[in-house]
Amino acid sequence: MAAHSNDVPDAEVGKRMTTGGYISAQGRQNLPKYHYSGSDNSYLYRLVCSPLAEMLVQSTPQWVAPNLITCLGLLCNIFGHLLVMVYSPDLKSSCPPWVWMVLGISTLVSQTLDNMDGKQARRTGTSSPLGLMLDHGADALNVNLCSINVMALLQVGDYRAMCFSVWFNSCTSFFFATWEEYQTGSLYLGVFNGPTDGLLIVALSFFVTALAEDQFRFWDAEFAFGISRKFAMTGFYTVCVFGTVLGNLLAVKQAISGLRSERSTRMPFVSALLLTIPFCAVLLGGVLGLFCGWSSVFASEPRLFFWCLGLMFLIL
Numbered sequence: 424m425a426a427h428s429n430d431v432p433d434a435e436v437g438k439r440m441t442t443g444g445y446i447s448a449q450g451r452q453n454l455p456k457y458h459y460s461g462s463d464n465s466y467l468y469r470l471v472c473s474p475l476a477e478m479l480v481q482s483t484p485q486w487v488a489p490n491l492i493t494c495l496g497l498l499c500n501i502f503g504h505l506l507v508m509v510y511s512p513d514l515k516s517s518c519p520p521w522v523w524m525v526l527g528i529s530t531l532v533s534q535t536l537d538n539m540d541g542k543q544a545r546r547t548g549t550s551s552p553l554g555l556m557l558d559h560g561a562d563a564l565n566v567n568l569c570s571i572n573v574m575a576l577l578q579v580g581d582y583r584a585m586c587f588s589v590w591f592n593s594c595t596s597f598f599f600a601t602w603e604e605y606q607t608g609s610l611y612l613g614v615f616n617g618p619t620d621g622l623l624i625v626a627l628s629f630f631v632t633a634l635a636e637d638q639f640r641f642w643d644a645e646f647a648f649g650i651s652r653k654f655a656m657t658g659f660y661t662v663c664v665f666g667t668v669l670g671n672l673l674a675v676k677q678a679i680s681g682l683r684s685e686r687s688t689r690m691p692f693v694s695a696l697l698l699t700i701p702f703c704a705v706l707l708g709g710v711l712g713l714f715c716g717w718s719s720v721f722a723s724e725p726r727l728f729f730w731c732l733g734l735m736f737l738i739l
Contacts, residue, residue: 459541459555461610465619468538468612472619476538480546489544490557496536497561503529504568507575514571514725515580520633526572527629533565534622559601560737562618566593567733571726573625576632577642577653580725583713585657590729591706592660593617594736598702599671606695607678613670621660628656705735 463473483492503526510518540558544550570593579585596617604610612618635641646655679692709732713721721728 455552459550459610460608461604461612463612463616463619464614465612465616466614467623468619472534472538476535476542479535480539480542483539483543485547487543489540489547489549489554492536492540492543493554493558493561496533496540497565499529499533499536500565500568503533504572507572508726511575511578511580512726513580514574514586515578516575517578517638518575520635523576523629523633523638527626527633530569530622530626530629534618534626537562537565537618563597563737564733566597567729567736569593569622569625571729571733573628574725574729576628576638577656578639579653583721585653586721586725586729587709587713588657588661590709590732592657592664594733595702595706596621596664596667598699598736598739599668602695602699603671603675605698606675611674613667615663617663617667621663701739702736705732705739708732708735 463469465472506522507518507526510516510522537558540554541550544554567590570590573589573593574580574586577585577589579589600610600612600617632638632641642653643651646652650658675695676692679695712732713728
């Protein structure tokens with residue numbers, strides 16, 4: 424999402440939305456003034472992930488660019504994704520245990536590098552809007568790659584609804600967190616969030632699968648009340664995502680209500696919701712394509728289907 428000012432009249436906002444251009448003239452003027460604001464309140468982040476990243480950053484030469492660290496993290500995820508693709512192109516074939524072990528390691532390394540790039544930028548005084556844009560772009564791509572890896576992990580290539588649910592859970596939480604940041608000016612991550620806790624659970628799932636005797640039987644085994652582990656895991660994430668999105672909506676509504684009492688030029692909540700229409704359109708297109716027009720594409724090339732869907736999500 425482009426840089427913006429909190430003092431822009433509603434009429435001007437509407438004008439920008441219709442005149443085209445990814446960043447408006449006003450946005451270009453505000454871009455050099457942008458400063459990142461955010462917090463990760465996860466206990467695991469504060470006690471483990473952040474101290475680990477800080478320790479590694481202190482051992483990193485100052486000539487190493489933060490954007491290089493971001494790209495290395497992305498390459499780790501791409502490597503893991505391609506490795507799984509070799510053994511499970513249809514999202515339902517089993518992979519050798521060592522593949523899941525490597526994927527678990529690459530996921531943790533990528534997460535650590537993602538925590539390091541911002542710290543390195545602040546340490547070297549090279550924080551910039553470009554770095555933030557690259558970081559968010561890499562995160563958006565990683566979200567798509569990770570969701571497809573989870574589909575292969577659960578071997579749900581024959582379940583269209585479940586595949587879409589995995590993709591939906593990953594991308595929806597990411598989009599609405601970014602949408603909240605755009606509206607409030609700060610990225611707030613709760614005590615339990617996807618980028619930290621969710622990703623650690625996914626990495627743990629990779630490691631557990633690597634140690635299981637039979638991947639298919641492990642995830643098809645009953646969890647409770649006749650529900651398999653794969654359905655339980657997907658359902659758990661779905662509940663978490665809906666709770667997270669509700670929190671995003673409430674945070675934006677409260678922020679806008681508080682600001683409108685002082686500045687009537689703030690974008691109203693309804694206008695803020697209109698900015699989610701492109702993402703909702705991608706979701707609708709995915710559902711229609713998956714169950715109607717492109718069902719044959721999914722049946723023959725499920726990865727291609729979600730790559731295309733992920734590309735549409737990425738350009739948002």
